[in-house]
Amino acid sequence: MRILPLTLVAAFGLSGCLDGATSVDDVARSGAKTVVNGIVEARFPGVDASVATDCIIDNASASEIVTIGQAALTGTTDATTSLVLEIAQRPDTVSCIAEDTLGVGDILSVLG
Template sequence: MRLVLAALVALSLGACVEVQTAVDNTARTAAKGVITETLATRFPQVPKKLITPFTDCIIDNSSALEVREYARAAVIGVDDTTVATVRGVLARPETAQCLQSRALSSGLV
């Protein structure tokens, strides 16, 4: 009986991980659109050719709560909170390193 219960728990946890991964991927996809829009409309200093690398670096360096903010903005629209969140992530040293690396490796700089 314990073996059956342990197997059911393991299967349930495996399903939870799959569901969480699917939710995370969906949120990140929505977030990419929001970040792209935010960069294009609120950060005119970002060259158009660098918007995609900037977007990827911002997503990669955002916490789960920040990704949730982007997903919220995908539903209700970009606002000052969204802009502040993007600005905060851009200010991180890890994000700056990512930006530099992606821009150089893609030959965009």
């Protein structure tokens, strides 16, 4: 697993995208966001992909983010898509998407 983060650093570092303030985690998250956003746009037309993407990334483990981020370099596979969809179905992810999309938090604060 250690090779993958180094691969990400090398790929983004050589492209000039990685500076001293950017961590390997930031690079992996950025790559993962690109992959997740593409999957969400393809699978759920009409859904605000950026909101869903943020919720999926926020509810993924570090190893899942690295796995998904790798697809930014190697290409998205069925396994990558399945992982993203699995994370999207988790209760915390569903709640996050509902709150951010429907403004449930705003509604509850007005009612409370």
